[in-house]
Amino acid sequence: MRETFSIAIGGAAGQGVATPGDIFAKIFSRRGLHLNAYNAYQSIIRGGHTFLTIRTGPDKVTNMGDRIDLLIPLNQDTMDRHLNLLTAGAACIYNADAIKAGVPASGVQLCPLPVSKLADITRNKVAQNTLALGAALSMMGIGFQSLESVLAEQFKKKGEAVVAENVGVAHAGYDYGSANFKPFARPLPMTEHKYAVLAGNTAMAMGGAAAGVKFYCAYPMSPSTGVLHWMASHGRKAGIMVRQVEDEIGVVNMAIGAAHAGVRAMCATSGGGFALMSEGLGMSAMMETPVVVINCQRAGPSTGVPTKTEQGDLWQMLGAAFGDYPRVIAAPLDIGDCFTLIPEIFNIADRFQCPGLVLCDLLLSEGRLSVDPKELDFNPRIDRGELITSANGNGSSNGGADTIYKRYKITESGVSPRAIPGVPGHTHTAATDEHDEDGVLISDEFTNPIKRRAMMEKRMRKMEGITAAAPPPTLQGPTKADVTLIGWGSTQGVIEEACELLREQGVSANHLQIRWLVPLHGEAILDLLQNARHTIIVENNYSGQFARYLRSETSFVPDGNIRKYDGEPFMPHHIVEAVKAQLSGKTNLSVPMHEIMV
Amino acid sequence: MATIAPPKPLTMADLKGKVDPDWCPGCGDFGVLAAVQKALVELQVPPHEVVTISGIGCSSNFPGYINTYGMHTLHGRSLAVATGVKLANHALTVLVTGGDGDGFGIGGNHFVHTMRRNVDLLYIVMDNQIYGLTTGQTSPTSRLGMKTKSAPFGNVEAPINPISMALAAGATFVARGFSGEQKHLTDLIKQGIEHKGFSFLDVFSPCVTYNLDNTYQWFRPRVKKLEDDAAYDANDWMAAMGKSLLWGDEIPIGKFFERNDVPTLHASEPVVNEGPLVHRDVRVPPAAAKAFIEELM
Numbered sequence: 053m054r055e056t057f058s059i060a061i062g063g064a065a066g067q068g069v070a071t072p073g074d075i076f077a078k079i080f081s082r083r084g085l086h087l088n089a090y091n092a093y094q095s096i097i098r099g100g101h102t103f104l105t106i107r108t109g110p111d112k113v114t115n116m117g118d119r120i121d122l123l124i125p126l127n128q129d130t131m132d133r134h135l136n137l138l139t140a141g142a143a144c145i146y147n148a149d150a151i152k153a154g155v156p157a158s159g160v161q162l163c164p165l166p167v168s169k170l171a172d173i174t175r176n177k178v179a180q181n182t183l184a185l186g187a188a189l190s191m192m193g194i195g196f197q198s199l200e201s202v203l204a205e206q207f208k209k210k211g212e213a214v215v216a217e218n219v220g221v222a223h224a225g226y227d228y229g230s231a232n233f234k235p236f237a238r239p240l241p242m243t244e245h246k247y248a249v250l251a252g253n254t255a256m257a258m259g260g261a262a263a264g265v266k267f268y269c270a271y272p273m274s275p276s277t278g279v280l281h282w283m284a285s286h287g288r289k290a291g292i293m294v295r296q297v298e299d300e301i302g303v304v305n306m307a308i309g310a311a312h313a314g315v316r317a318m319c320a321t322s323g324g325g326f327a328l329m330s331e332g333l334g335m336s337a338m339m340e341t342p343v344v345v346i347n348c349q350r351a352g353p354s355t356g357v358p359t360k361t362e363q364g365d366l367w368q369m370l371g372a373a374f375g376d377y378p379r380v381i382a383a384p385l386d387i388g389d390c391f392t393l394i395p396e397i398f399n400i401a402d403r404f405q406c407p408g409l410v411l412c413d414l415l416l417s418e419g420r421l422s423v424d425p426k427e428l429d430f431n432p433r434i435d436r437g438e439l440i441t442s443a444n445g446n447g448s449s450n451g452g453a454d455t456i457y458k459r460y461k462i463t464e465s466g467v468s469p470r471a472i473p474g475v476p477g478h479t480h481t482a483a484t485d486e487h488d489e490d491g492v493l494i495s496d497e498f499t500n501p502i503k504r505r506a507m508m509e510k511r512m513r514k515m516e517g518i519t520a521a522a523p524p525p526t527l528q529g530p531t532k533a534d535v536t537l538i539g540w541g542s543t544q545g546v547i548e549e550a551c552e553l554l555r556e557q558g559v560s561a562n563h564l565q566i567r568w569l570v571p572l573h574g575e576a577i578l579d580l581l582q583n584a585r586h587t588i589i590v591e592n593n594y595s596g597q598f599a600r601y602l603r604s605e606t607s608f609v610p611d612g613n614i615r616k617y618d619g620e621p622f623m624p625h626h627i628v629e630a631v632k633a634q635l636s637g638k639t640n641l642s643v644p645m646h647e648i649m650v
Numbered sequence: 651m652a653t654i655a656p657p658k659p660l661t662m663a664d665l666k667g668k669v670d671p672d673w674c675p676g677c678g679d680f681g682v683l684a685a686v687q688k689a690l691v692e693l694q695v696p697p698h699e700v701v702t703i704s705g706i707g708c709s710s711n712f713p714g715y716i717n718t719y720g721m722h723t724l725h726g727r728s729l730a731v732a733t734g735v736k737l738a739n740h741a742l743t744v745l746v747t748g749g750d751g752d753g754f755g756i757g758g759n760h761f762v763h764t765m766r767r768n769v770d771l772l773y774i775v776m777d778n779q780i781y782g783l784t785t786g787q788t789s790p791t792s793r794l795g796m797k798t799k800s801a802p803f804g805n806v807e808a809p810i811n812p813i814s815m816a817l818a819a820g821a822t823f824v825a826r827g828f829s830g831e832q833k834h835l836t837d838l839i840k841q842g843i844e845h846k847g848f849s850f851l852d853v854f855s856p857c858v859t860y861n862l863d864n865t866y867q868w869f870r871p872r873v874k875k876l877e878d879d880a881a882y883d884a885n886d887w888m889a890a891m892g893k894s895l896l897w898g899d900e901i902p903i904g905k906f907f908e909r910n911d912v913p914t915l916h917a918s919e920p921v922v923n924e925g926p927l928v929h930r931d932v933r934v935p936p937a938a939a940k941a942f943i944e945e946l947m
Contacts, residue, residue, distance in 0.1 A: 081947070248946035258942055264932035267738055288921050289938045291930055293737050297730070298763040305727040305760075309703075309734025312721060313742070314928040317734065335724050425947065430939035434932055441928075472928065473719035473735070473742055476698045481667075481713045481720030484706070492668050493714055493722070 053556060054549070056109035057240055058117050059188065062134060063126030066098040068178045071206070072124070072185050073104045077249050078202045079194065080108040081422050084243030088113040088545075089420040092620065092650035095274070095358045101129060103650045110241050113422070114386060114545025118625040121236065122191075124184045125151060133649050135160075141237055145187050145229075147180040149173075163187060163233045170224040179221050186225025193239025196226050248425045252390040252416035253278025253320075255423070256346055259394030260318045261290040262430045265344075267310035267317040269295040269303050271325055274358045275414040276348035279320040300325035304332030304345060312341045312482065314441065314472035316398055320346035323365045324355065330372040333407045337377035337511065339482040340460065340470065342401035342408065342437075344394070349413040351619045360619025361414035363541060363592040366569070366601060369411055378404060378466075378514040380522060381570040383411040383541030387421035388428075389567075395432035400521050403437035404514040405470055411569065413592070415542045415621045440471035440478060458489040462506060466513030515571065522568040524576035529555075529562030535631055536584040538610065539591060540566035540598050543622060547590055550627035557628070559635065566598070574606040581608060588612045588634060590627060612640035620646045660694050662687055667715040678855030678866075679709050679776050681829035686745065686774070687716060688832075689839035700743045703732045705752035708783045709776035709855065712747040726757030729764040732771050733915075739926040740916040743843060744771035751781045754790040754810055765819040765848050770914040772842040775812065776829075776855035779864050786860035796863055813894035813906055816850040817887065823849035824890065824907040828873050829856065830866050831903065838905065847914050854903075869901070876904030884908050 059076060063069045073089060080087045087108040094100040105116045123144040125131040128151050135144060140159025148164030156162060165187060171179035182203075189199050200219050207215045250258075257279045260268060268287065270280040280296065287294035293310075297303045303319045311317040321329065326347040336343045349365045351357035369381055380400045384390045390412060401408030459480040461468040468489075471478035481487075485495040486504055494503050527536075529551055539547045544565045551561040564580055566572070581587060587610040589599045594617040602608050612634040616622055622644070630642030665687040673679050690700065700718035704710035706725035713720030719742075723731045732746045753761050753775045764773070780798065781787040787800035791812065795804045816824045823845040827835040835853065842849035854873070856866050876882050876893065883889060890907035916922050924930065934942075 246947060248943055250946045254946070261934050261942070262939070266927040266930060266932075267734065269734075286938075286942060289941070290934045291921060291927070293919060293921050293927055295733075295737070298759050301727065302730040302760055302763070305723065305730035306734040306737075309721075309731035309736075310738035310927075311734070312731070313701075313735045313738035315738045316932070317738070331724055332727070335727075339721070339723075425943050428943050430934055430936070430942075436932075472739075473701045474698060474739060474928075476696070479697050479717055479719050481702075481722055483714070483720075483722035484724055485722060490668060491714075491720075493711070 053553070054109055054111050054113070056107050056113055056117055057121050057192070058105060058107040058119055059122045059124065060103060060105045060120045060134065061124045061126065062101065062103040062130030064098070064129070065093065065096050065100050065102050067126045068181050069102045069104050069126065071178070072181050073106060075185060075199070075202050075206065076106050077420065079189070079198045081247040081249045082198065083194070083240065084245040085110060085240065086113045086247065086422040087249065088115055090116045090415070090621065091418065092648070093359050101133070101650060103130070103134070103648065108240070110243055115549060116621065116623060118623050122188055124188065126181065128152065137648065143191065143233065143236070145184045150180070161234055163229070165225065165228065170228055171221045176217065176221060182218055182221040183225030183228070186222040187229030187233060190226045190229035191233050191235045193235060196223060199226070246425070247422035248428060249420055249422050250387065251278055251418055251420050252384070252387045252412060253348070253418065254282050255387050255390035256320065256394055256410070256412065257282035258428060259391035261286070261292060262391070262432055263395035263398040264316045264434055265292055265318045266315035267293050267307060269297050269306050269319050270321065271297055271300050271303050273322045273325045275350055275417040276320040276322050276346065278417060279346065300328040301332065304329035304343070308332060308336050308341050308343050311343045312339065312473070314439070316402070318344045318346070320348060322348050322350050323352050323368060326365065326368065326372070333379070334373035334375060334377060335484050336407040337373070337379060338484045340405035340468065340511070341482065342405050344398055344401055344408040344410065346410040346412055348417040349411065351617070357619045359414070361592060361621055362617060362619065363413055364594070364597065364617070365411065366597040369409055370570070370601065376508070376512060377406070378511055378518060379407045379409060379570060380404070380518050380568070381409040381411060382522070382568050383566070384416060385541065385544035385565060385567055387416055387419060388423040390416055391428055395434065399433065399435040400518060403435055403521065404467060404518050405437065406514060411541060413542050438467055438469040440469050440475055443476045459491045460487060460489045460507065460510070462489055462510045465517050466510045467517070519571040519573070522571055524573035525564055525566055525580070527562055527564055527580050530560055531562070532583070533560040533562040533585070535559060535561045535586045535588060535635060536564060536581065537561060537627070537631070538564045538587060538589045540569065543590055543592065546622045546624055547627060549624045550631070553624055553628045554631060559631065561631070572605050577602070578606050578608060586611045586635060588614055588631060590614045590622070592616050592621065612642070614642045614644070616644055616646070618646050620648070620650070660691050660696065662691055665690055665697060665717050667717055669714060671711065671715045673708060674859050676858040677708070678778060678829035678857070679712070681832060681835065682774065682776050682853055682855055683712060683715055685832055685835040685839055688836045689843060692836070693840055693843060695743055695843070699741070700745060701735055702745045702747060703728050703735065704746070705748040705757060707749040707752045709747060709749040710752055726752055726755070727760065728752070729757060729760040729773065733764055733767070733769045736769055736771055737916055737927070739928040740770065740922060741926050746771055746773040748775060749782070750775055750777040750779060750791045751789045754812060758790070762815070762819045765816055765821040765850065767915045768820070768822055768847045768912050770847055770916060772839065772849040772851065774839070774851045774853060777812065777852050778855050778857035778861055780857050780861040782857050782860055793863065811894060812852045814891060817891050817894060817907060821850045822847035822909050822912050825851045825905045826903045827851055827853040828869055828903050829853055830870060831873070834875060834903070841905065845908060846910065847912055872899060872901045873903045874900050876902050876906065
């Protein structure tokens, strides 16, 4: 069992759930602790119910976990909804002036704060939050100094008086907690490490900057908007042109225009916006102009549940745009990977002059994770492929001012050297109509089945190179196991932890997580699974989209499935319990019930 | 990128595309193509510094018929693509060509927003008031009552007014030409290319196959050049709006409006101060990268 500690803070939107969350995150990461934060919220600006879970510990924390050690309800609703989640050893800190405690389970410590006695609540509307922060840190065995320095940074802009007042309130909470509440059984440890804490959207935006993106555009859509926000606030320093466009159709076309002019261009959206972009992806493939499009999935269909997570867009992604065309599709495995994947997929998209699609989801996009700053490498390998940027053809075997340049020259790899506008001697037209090697349309009066076939085969040959460029998946954990769990994308962390828990409970488990969806490497997957005793596919959707995809590509059918489509992510115990039920033969389809009502 | 001056002056032959147009004999688009080529020759813009971008439709085949860099994009999306091209490399001369269905129908949203952004490009619409490539359906500029394959009993929807729309949306250069007036049209194209900002040029380009209402013969006696009216002031937006509403026995052509006090989109973004993005170092400056990480710690 990993040594972790989880805090849950709940309240109405607008009550200030985020700020104590940010402060805890800063304190933990500066203490050298890993953390994972997940915020369950609704599509409402004021009111509703927001429930932030922060889990921390000395080892990598990859998901929200199964247990809440400390509950901080900021309103009665949160107390009523969630007190029953606490088990022995946990505590609940609350404003005794405003909130009535329920009846906790045995061994749960209730920690009422007499807020109006400890702070001037007429002056400080969020005094209850700050007092709770102080009390909580005292119970975790963390010195006050770390809170004081974070508060000083947090309120620096508001002046010294505000800093002093907040530090004073926090100190009152800290002292009250030390004097009146029982500390947690194990004080939070400390390590020498220092971590950056970031959301997946920030990671993808920074990954884009590191990849050399010079053009980013978007239409606001939850949960992808964080990418736009980072780009908008950092673009000028990073040398990136950032545009908000009238709709996602405009977005993808503008990005392709910029890419065609020669820069790396990226855009992000969610399922609905991605649907509008699909015709543009075909254009990228047909013109052979690379572009990277990120889809941060939310619970669909249609407007669906804009603030909830799902892995429900796989088939939309696979089926996006009409006709057959080469492309690459990848799903990042965690928030650090959100950064790392972007330069990798740009290299493939550039080399093979095709769309690169990233299938992220709300869980990663809006979740936050501690990442070793060394993983945020701003000097990744950059391979722009066969790009002609000056009249000598940049060493390309094809082109050059004295030969006739064929933009869509038929080659063994299917890749034709790409001249960007502005280069003398290489004028050509890139068309969405089928065209010949020189770019001239063959769809109008010159249609010719032989030429059409040659061009289709030229483009599709690129899939061989793409397959070689994207590594096949590997098995995590022991080679032989009682059960093999298969997942894709954002479920990496929770499945990994479920496997550890299963092993501790006497069930040997290993794990196959898919990052590259296209190319899928079906044969490599079959090789890895051929000796598996019991296979279960775990995914965050209703119909088993990946299970159907894997079957369509390999004819592989797993022994069972674990699916969840209530808008909330998997917790480790959901998977552990479902695996045990399936191994005992009770069922082969498990749909865990989410016990946190958010 | 260093501009390599052509060894000889640019001629019409240099601008000839790889294939000849497959437009119907007599199509108005021939006149627009010739006028664009003449304008580029007169301005001596090297072909490799021009990108001609179109959507889909008869007139959108245009880029294939002219020797410049070309993009033959999706139906209605030319302006979005062109905005991306211009922002990534603002040293390029960007021409956008297409039809009324492409620009005002399926592309209507991009039309309005590209104008308000003042993207520095020339947008030429070959407006024939009909869908030609799909064999004769009603377009957003088809007149009320016009009988087409999609409105066999007569069009009951009022047409849009592209000139008024452009004025209202904030276009900084608004003009109308007629394919039957070559010299006048060439001059408008030259002005549109030289204008710093969004230039909109609506061109009556008759469809000789599917629109038997709005023919050369119908237009010729009606078109009146604004340039012939010494009192007309193309800097006067209200006057331009007034003129844009004229339709019937007298239809104004020429430059309705121009203003030069609005910065172009790329000039409004400091990120391109150091030159076109396409020529910039692909890496983020190390100090900036370090600061991006530190703010997360």
